[in-house]
Amino acid sequence: MAQEALDSSTYPMVGGDGPHSYARNSNYQKESLDSAKQMMNELIDQHLDPGNHLYSFNPGNNSFRVADFGCSVGPNTFRAVHNIIEAVENKYKSLPVETEMPEFHVFFNDHVNNDFNTLFRNLPATGRYFAAGVPGSFYGRLLPSSTLHFAHCSTALHWLSKIPVDVMDKNSPAWNKGRICYSGAAKEVKDAYSTQFGKDVDSFLRARAQELVPGGLMMLVADGLPDDVHMCESSIGENLNVLGSCFLDLAKMGMIAQEMVDSFNLPFYYPSPSELKTLIEVNGLFEVKKIEKLDSSSAKKGVQLDVDVCILHMRAVLGELVKKHFGEGVIDILFERHREKYIGNPVLSDERYIKDASYVVFLKQKIKVTS
DSSP: OBOOOOOGGGOOSOOSSSTTSTTTSOHHHHHHHHHHHHHHHHHHHHHOOTTOTTTOOOTTOOEEEEEEETOTTSSHHHHHHHHHHHHHHHHHHTOSSOOOOOEEEEEEEEOTTSOHHHHHHTOOTTOSSEEEEEESOTTSOOSOTTOEEEEEEESOTTBOSSOOGGGGBTTSTTOOTTOSSSTTOOHHHHHHHHHHHHHHHHHHHHHHHHHEEEEEEEEEEEEEOOTTOOGGGSHHHHHHHHHHHHHHHHHHTTSSOHHHHHTOOOOBOOOOHHHHHHHHHHHOSEEEEEEEEOOOGGGSTTOOOOHHHHHHHHHHHHHHHHHHHHOGGGHHHHHHHHHHHHTTOGGGTOGGGTTOEEEEEEEEEOOOOOO
């Protein structure tokens, strides 16, 4: 019998602007955006075609519409939107014939329980764009057909829509007893996660293909692993295994039940670039214009990771999931133990483990040719 799984769609990042909030502990995501900026500028310049009649604006509505899917609470979403608008403005300014600069309309999307109050309270007062919130899972339709000109999603697509059912089933070979993720787990566990990721990516692409105007553009910054690298060989895999061992420690201490640990699995899957490219090609709704690994200062040779920064980041990302499953009382103890076990771990100094990476995936919606 499968146990009830956490629905990852209902547990967003830790809100507010306190010391454990995502807003204060999301430098990794900021780093990915900064690394992607120059590449995005070049790709928008190459592939944005305001003169294409299939891509043109509605008569009397000279607006360029952008959506950031999985925006969380800021400030990174504002950084992403700024970069996109700046690149589009530069494209318009470079046109040989003077063209009216469009107005910009930005849709900020995240789960319904996202802290939209903090998001909009910190909205930049530049007047550069009109803003709207769009609550809901990005694995389904969120906007009317042909609404968007540019879709963006950064470091969010590795969140699954749900935990694979088989990893929760005691009678399944994929039952993930004693682990919180697929790192180092049986092949059947990894396969269950991979299958769920494939279904989610297909749903994501189908929804975005309907929401984008014909020939619309989309950029993903996807967390993943290089081809032929296993999760347990990466820093993120080792990190999650260390965290998993902390849950087991709390169970041995009697603070939580072993059954609660066995039924707790993280809704994360980190694809390889070739795996993600294959899923996009099988979906068939987008042209892959670029897939390229981003440079990351945290992955550079000889760079020592800051333990406190890493632990605070994990807490900001996972705090709500942990609280819902185990109760708020264990959070301080859990992450303090995680910090203690993290110190001196090979993930901090052994370059063999620093293999996870972020990838830019730049897509253009295929235009259907009608006879």
